[in-house]
Amino acid sequence: MYSSKYLELLIDELVKLPSVGHKSALRLALHLLRVPKEDALRLSDAIRAVREKVGFCGLCGNFSEGDPCQLCADPQRDGALLCVVEQPGDVMALERTGQFRGRYHVLGGALSPLEGTSPEQLRIRELLERLRSGEVREIILATNPNVNGEATALYLGRLIGPLGIKVTRIARGVPMGSDLEYSDLVTLSRALEGRREVE
Amino acid sequence: MYSSKYLELLIDELVKLPSVGHKSALRLALHLLRVPKEDALRLSDAIRAVREKVGFCGLCGNFSEGDPCQLCADPQRDGALLCVVEQPGDVMALERTGQFRGRYHVLGGALSPLEGTSPEQLRIRELLERLRSGEVREIILATNPNVNGEATALYLGRLIGPLGIKVTRIARGVPMGSDLEYSDLVTLSRALEGRREVE
Numbered sequence: 001m002y003s004s005k006y007l008e009l010l011i012d013e014l015v016k017l018p019s020v021g022h023k024s025a026l027r028l029a030l031h032l033l034r035v036p037k038e039d040a041l042r043l044s045d046a047i048r049a050v051r052e053k054v055g056f057c058g059l060c061g062n063f064s065e066g067d068p069c070q071l072c073a074d075p076q077r078d079g080a081l082l083c084v085v086e087q088p089g090d091v092m093a094l095e096r097t098g099q100f101r102g103r104y105h106v107l108g109g110a111l112s113p114l115e116g117t118s119p120e121q122l123r124i125r126e127l128l129e130r131l132r133s134g135e136v137r138e139i140i141l142a143t144n145p146n147v148n149g150e151a152t153a154l155y156l157g158r159l160i161g162p163l164g165i166k167v168t169r170i171a172r173g174v175p176m177g178s179d180l181e182y183s184d185l186v187t188l189s190r191a192l193e194g195r196r197e198v199e
Numbered sequence: 200m201y202s203s204k205y206l207e208l209l210i211d212e213l214v215k216l217p218s219v220g221h222k223s224a225l226r227l228a229l230h231l232l233r234v235p236k237e238d239a240l241r242l243s244d245a246i247r248a249v250r251e252k253v254g255f256c257g258l259c260g261n262f263s264e265g266d267p268c269q270l271c272a273d274p275q276r277d278g279a280l281l282c283v284v285e286q287p288g289d290v291m292a293l294e295r296t297g298q299f300r301g302r303y304h305v306l307g308g309a310l311s312p313l314e315g316t317s318p319e320q321l322r323i324r325e326l327l328e329r330l331r332s333g334e335v336r337e338i339i340l341a342t343n344p345n346v347n348g349e350a351t352a353l354y355l356g357r358l359i360g361p362l363g364i365k366v367t368r369i370a371r372g373v374p375m376g377s378d379l380e381y382s383d384l385v386t387l388s389r390a391l392e393g394r395r396e397v398e
Contacts, residue, residue: 003261004249004252004264005264006248006253007249007251007253007262008398009245009248009249010245010246010248010249012243012245013242014245016234016238016242017230017242018226018227018230019226021225024218026288026291027217027218027288028216028217028288030287030288031216031217032217032246032249032250033249033250033262033287034296035215037250039215040246040247040249040250041246041247041250042212043212043213043215043216044243044244044246044247044250045230046208046209046211046212046213047203047209047239047240047242047243047244047246048240049204049208049209049244050206050208050209050228050231050232050239051231051232051236051243052202052237053203053205054203054206054232055383056206063203063206063232064203065203065204065205066301087229088229088232089225089226089229092225140314159361164213167398170245171249172280177277193384
């Protein structure tokens with residue numbers, strides 16, 4: 001079907017990417033054949049480099065080139081505040097807000113009976129280890145506001161509560177810029193539940 | 200913002216791909232960090248290979264590993280029928296139909312006064328060269344059914360007509376599976392113009 005077996009091999013690899021179907025893969029492959037060769041090779045090299053140079057921080061579990069990572073090694077960051085998230089992408093999202101000056105702990109997922117993710121598969125033992133030093137005063141549970149993330153937050157709250165550390169959960173409510181009329185029931189219920197007195 | 204400069208470099212390359220915005224690039228990059236290392240490197244290698252191994256067929260202008268390409272070298276194909284298209288992707292699309300057993304000629308684009316594409320920039324001289332052997336009896340103009348493609352077909356028709364070779368244009372009309380009610384005016388006009396007697 002294709003005029004080149006290498007083109008076919010490339011399309012085979014591209015369709016494995018998330019939300020890339022066969023048509024998009026073909027379009028991407030033809031794009032990579034059309035652009036200057038250096039541009040295509042730069043992408044190839046960037047993929048290789050990211051896998052050969054990027055590892056994990058042994059402390060927080062985030063992607064990192066060094067161990068510990070820049071965030072864990074930064075003395076400006078408040079070690080008394082620890083934000084627990086599911087994935088490295090969540091750290092990026094929170095860092096983009098510029099609001100948080102504490103440290104992070106990446107679980108590597110969320111508890112899920114359906115997908116068979118149990119506490120042992122998440123970095124919960126490493127989390128308890130970090131709490132042992134006594135430096136952390138507040139744990140912010142920033143797992144996703146969905147079934148698995150909520151279950152994980154509940155589980156961690158029960159686990160950490162007895163240690164005498166303050167445990168908080170990020171607010172769930174109607175997102176900024178949205179329309180009440182089109183908010184789903186669960187979000188709206190949470191927004192009512194989490195209402196605060198106007199100062 | 201990112202925990203790794205290699206991750207940042209990869210995202211910079213990914214956003215250059217067509218219809219990949221910053222969010223998609225981030226998602227793709229995190230995906231490539233999450234999958235087994237071999238999978239990511241296979242994609243990296245496939246991109247490199249396609250650029251290092253794939254060139255052009257000197258005859259038809261399609262992507263090819265050899266010169267001439269498989270389609271041009273295939274003795275089973277009818278050399279009397281030559282289908283003229285704009286891009287290599289068009290050859291693939293036509294080959295998928297399994298209907299055409301002739302040969303192809305890839306122009307490498309379409310005439311466009313706006314984008315400054317003139318006849319000299321397309322593989323039109325090479326096309327006339329191929330017609331000189333006298334083997335081709337019919338030219339099928341399969342350039343795109345848009346302004347530039349139509350202009351290119353018109354130009355080629357006037358150029359080749361006097362050579363005594365039959366010149367045809369692919370039918371333009373309402374696409375299969377579509378709804379007349381939602382067809383645009385130009386398509387519907389073409390469908391009326393191109394009507395055929397029911398046998």
